[in-house]
Amino acid sequence: MALFPATSGILELEQAVEDLEQHQRDANPSTYALMLDWCVRLGALEAGKRIHRHSVECGMGKNRFVENLLINMYGKCGALEEARKILDRMEDSNVFSWTIMLAAYAQNGHLDDALECFWKMELEGVRANRVTIISALGCCKSFSRGQWFHSRIKQEGFLPDDVMIQNALVSLYGRCCEVDQARSVFDEICNKDLVSWTAMISAFVQNGHPDRAMVCFWSMQADGVKPCRVTFITILEAVMETRDARVCEEIHLQIIETGLEKDDKLLNLLVRSYGKCGDMEKMKESFEKLDEKNVVSWSGTIAAFSQNGYFWEAIRQLQKMDLEGVQANEVTFVSILDASVWEEIEEGEFLRSRIIESGYGSNVAVCNSLVNMYGKCHSLGNAKEVFWSMEERKNEISWSSLVAAYAQNNQATEAMKLFQHMDLEGLKPDRVTLISVLDACGDLRASKQSSQIHARVLEAGLERDVVVANALTALLNMYARCHSLEDARKVFAGMCRKDAICWNSLLAAYAQSGSGKEALQIFREMDLEGCKSMKPNDVTFVSTIDACANSMDLASGIVFHRRAAEVGMDSNVVVANSLIKMYGKCKRLEEAMSVFNRILGIRDLVSWNALISAFAQNGDGRRALETYWAMIREGVRPDRITFISVLDACATLGSIAEGREIHRQASEGGFESVDAVLGTLVNMYGRCGNAMEAELAFGKLQQRDAIAWNAVAAAITQTGDQRRALGILRGMDNEGVKPDNVTFITLLDTCADCNALVEGKIFHARAMELGFGFDIILGNALLNMYGKCGSLREANRVFAAMPVRNSVSWNTLIVAYAQNGHVKLAIGLFRDMDLEGIVPNQVSFLSIFFACSHAGMLEEGSKYFQYMVADHGLVPTPEHYGCFVDLLGRTGRLADAEELVTGMAEDARSLDWLILLGSSTLQENVEQAKRAVQHAVKLGSKQYWNF
Template sequence: MRFPTLSLMANLQNICHKIKDTSSVHRWKEVFSHYKEIRKGEFQLIDHTIYSHVLKACLACSSRLGESVHATLSKQGFDSFSSVVNSVMDFYSKSGELSSAYRVFNSMKKRDSVSWNIILHGHLDQGFLEEGVDLFIQARVFGFEPNISTLVLVVQAYQTLQAFDDGQKFHGYLIRSGLWSLTSVQNSLLGMYAAIRMGYAETLFDEMHEKDVISWSVMITGYMHVDDNVFALLSFKKMISEFGIEPDGQTMVSVLKGCTQLGELKTGKTIHGFVVSRGLNCDLFVGNTIIDLYCKCGDVESAIAAFWEMPYRNIVSWNSLLSGLVRNEKHAESLKLFASMEKSGLEADEVTLVNLLLVCKVLGDLHQCKLVHSRIIRRGFYSNDMALNSLIDTYAKCNQIDHSWRLFCQIKRPDIVTWSTMISAFTRCGLPDEAISLYRQMRLSQERPNPVTLLNLLEACALSAEIGRSKCAHGIAIRMGLASHVAVGTSVLDMYSKCGAIEASRRAFDQISLKNVVSWSAIIAAYGLNGLPHDAVALLSEMEVHGVKPNSVTILAVLSACCHGGLVAEGLTLFKDIVNKHGAELKLEHYSCLVDLLARAGKLEDAFQLIKSIPAAMKPGASAWGALLSACRTYENRKLTEGALPQIFELEPSSSAGYLLASNTFAAGGSWTDASRIRCLMKERGVKVVAGYSMVHVAVEQLHSCMTIDPMARIRVLQDPE
């Protein structure tokens, strides 16, 4: 290293000035260029302040060069300057090399408050919260003076760690040290209390002399965090009307979310108007939240209008509206929106494609599902668990279980969601043995089931209708401590009812700690399914005594029980009381069930008149006409048979059930010519008869050890699920 002459020294000083000037305007490449010019001359730098600028340039352009700069300044002896070492430490910390920053910090002979602030920021920013808090305690022993940002980070660390007691102690330290008066620090403490104990946040908020928009936003978000959305909205109103504080985008997002969670569409529209009047609708987050509000409150038209009125849209905007359309069963509109999104030049992400798969699932559109599948491959989303699980589920809904299984087999380490999705897929496709076998395989892989997995297993056992398996599955629910949970308990009682074990269903029902309308409806349906209609009707009264209001599903379960038990008078009375007494919505299923009840009882004319009286908005379905046609066969009513046939053929032209029923009806009445005509019509239309089958499990004891590990081998072996 040589020392420069006077002329070279002047040139060197000029270059140093250039480094500082270019650094001040963030022209980092020029900073590097000037620094290299100094290095080529191999001159001894005198101005140590240059290195802080060079290290900032390294941070912006090339973190690898930073280590070289560190080595150079150490050789030149500039590591004795605290400001230089602080710059080195800041470089390492912001580069993600916290261990290197900590080594530099430990090697410092003299640390100032800047040194402590840098190392504290590094730990707290990068998520090393406990270590950062411990360092802060050490720093206080050395008389450290924290800056505002460090104080805020420490409070946020206590909030994330949910360390309420330590947070309170820190609050005391702030008061004693005189740092409490800073509004940003007060707001941080307010956020900590709001996230841990809202009551303390309310007390602190009342004590604050100066409350800005952040203070109010924290309180509004805090009330929402504890599901007190009403008070959140009242706080917003108070903030605007009494204190005249102008809200920002974050405040409006919190308020709109509160309206969404309360289902307050009218209030949400008022807030939307307020947003527009204040010019906050240009905020993307606010605009996306408005779309979400309208979609979740069922006002799709307003969501679409709000979407197209947005001055700017991002992928979240498109996905928010797409998700809302799918949620509100606007499937055709969903596909049109996706087409518009493609025309705008915006590429679909994982969320977009998963929403499209939901549409495919509902429509059973295999072709569209394959198109989405190809997009997932092309976009490199094959490793995305959400996309892959949705694909498995959608293929199963499209009755392509082999496709689902191939996708599942491609996953090296499926997680519990993937296992559950595949188990559910087998069950949905009528393959309970394969579903139970896969559950067994999952347990052998040491994967622990979650409540969703358990529900899928219970559904599979219900489909298999085998009491031994069902008891084993019930045992798993008990060992997991979920048997008394309302969703699991309801599935258990439904499973037993489908096995014909109504006493076990009732015991499972009694074990449910908090029964809801779903569990009551399930036990009523269970009694009806097992030929106990009087008990089903009695349970409806018992349900109302317990303060649970029946819904449309409950009433349908009781009507079905009356239908199969021949309780005509009870069924008619119940039908008349659906709206007036029970407050349930009258649906097409209720009409169809009552038609079946009357038809089974031989009241064919009454059944026919009831079909004709169904409101125009509820076009009679194949179930109602099929019930009438079936009764016509039993009671040999040719006139009504001929009236019902065209309706059946129009509603289900490719189903063999209606044709066979009509043919058998004519044959039973001796009209062999008409019976033959129906059979010929079946052949002309290519309608095939699907044969039924029965299955019997044999030698159960010997087969437990022979359980298949490959579900798709389709070996029907009875097994203990656990």
């Protein structure tokens, strides 16, 4: 029979089969080989079956060569059952028969069946050859089985010379998350070829080691091996993780040099890679070079715009895609939903409308991404609505998305309830769900539940999974948040691979729990590991230094600073920024400034923010503002955090002029609509005494929390309009905002200032109703309010109910008694305070002098003055002297009073002379009154007209 041309189609094949059926005697194994190969090329299963029947009818059904060809044809055409029937009926199957069947299973994705085929071949006593072994290795997903194969290969003598088998082993260990084992096999390959290098690069990428993949890629070329299309596809996946635009450009140039610049698969990957790296110009160039812009290409560019914050540009691309006649699919919508950095719910709502218009509103994958998106937008109501609208179509991912949404929004209790509901539905949690519930356990400090979740991780066999290794790290972090350091240690000890991330997590766990010494010990253990990948990196130092900052552990912070300097990490801008924050929180401003000055040339916005915040937090508003103006001069654009810090500094200084200028800059930068900035503006204008502008800023707030209400209440109070300030609580109630301690303290102080006893009692009752109890600061505010409103009985009740009292509590009640004419009781309280072991301070003595002055008790006042100086070693302040001047004046000792004020010399205040003027006026001592007026005027007072 004539040979069959490779370009022939199905009609020619049909004609050839008919010819074969008509010339049965001419058929031979070679004819069947050509015909069956033709069927394989065209995927012509029915024609293959006819040839099979013909072979049986011609007596070729038991020919091993023909049977192997038939197994191959059925396998390549996807008819695995037919192929297996032939294999099982063969009387003299050989290694080729089994290898063909195994390959057929593998090519059709039936990996378990492929391995079962291998084991059966072994039982049949058929010895595997290298092709069989390579095929079996390609199907293996189990580390233990992989080790068995590896051992068997060594026994059979295939190593170390067979590079194809070694390459297959590298790929196998990569798939089994055993990247170090893969590297060990790779290092043993004497003559590494392109496949060896690509397999190793792929193993690194699959296991979350993009940096090591990049090193391997450059080493391959240094070894003289040029990358191919598959290598480029693999390394671009690593680029998407490292997000290094410079490296992406270098690889792009190599693709061009290799002549693959027109390859659509690579161009699509370049679109995604440049997008991930944030290089939008290069991304657009790669997109435009595509010969055929299909849904994959458009989805890639849309995702790139989304993940870089260009949401509306992504929407424009979606519209262009429509105009080009390319129909968006679920991948398009999922990519934009998953990639976007969601902040505004309006954007999400717009996209949801677009999804519904396109007919994907009920698509499960899209709905799952919508749930995820609403979670990021903090819109749990919408997330729930989409979730429940899916009805019976909900899957594990749907549940995972909603659990994650609640966990991300600090709704840990609800997240745990949903997880339990999911359990009742019989749905198996995936890695995302487990990570979310572990986070929820951490937020709830639920150590018991977290142990159960950990058991689920082990039960699911996910402890070796690369991504779930991060979940175990999350579990470790959770135990740290629960302060269950022993459990954290156990998780760490049980981890299969301890990389730098795991060490960093354990180290941070101890540091954040205030166990600075243990953290240092772990740091040393990490050093002793000796492996380069275990060396402390910037993440290590940032986590530990931040922990030292949070716990105000300056000593440990200094040790970590010194250690960072030893390994050259103190010049790393991220580490330096953490050091500035740490020194700022520990009130070591000069050290913070020193670190800042050492990173000249590499400092970024975070560096400037850290230093400004350090000054602002420590009350050095002037240096905070000087740093801000220096930053502006260097051309660094401020962000939300910058404006919050510098506006706080303006509030501290009472510098309304600079505050207004910074407000203008914030407005120009588009930050005036940010609630956190508006809240700071309310506070700044309030503390600078400009209630009108404080209220204007308050009115622009989208979400008014208790802090904002407190700030505007304080601003209104400073204007003297106390009655309007008292309406604040009503406004909070109307907006459903729960008042906090500061709210009640502000309102109670306002009641005290305007003698509003009725309102004060209402606020007292409301605070108790909300469960605030007798917190010491709130208790002191209540004492002050009742005292100034003359309700001593209520003041006494509050004082008696306070579980803890400090000197402020005692001083407040002493002043209350004195102001209301109960001087002896005030003095008695002072003695009781002494007996209670509360050491009187300068304010305490000021309170008792005030009481003695009001009662005209000169002898008693003199005794306490002596007691303050001689027994307690306290230096009298101008306020103490002023009180004593008043006491002398009230008891008729005007000459002594004048002598005391004159003796104060430079320390004398206009107020002291006015006090003397008041006493002189009451006792009609005109000459002394004249002298007092002259001195008061010299010191700039105009209040003498009141007398």
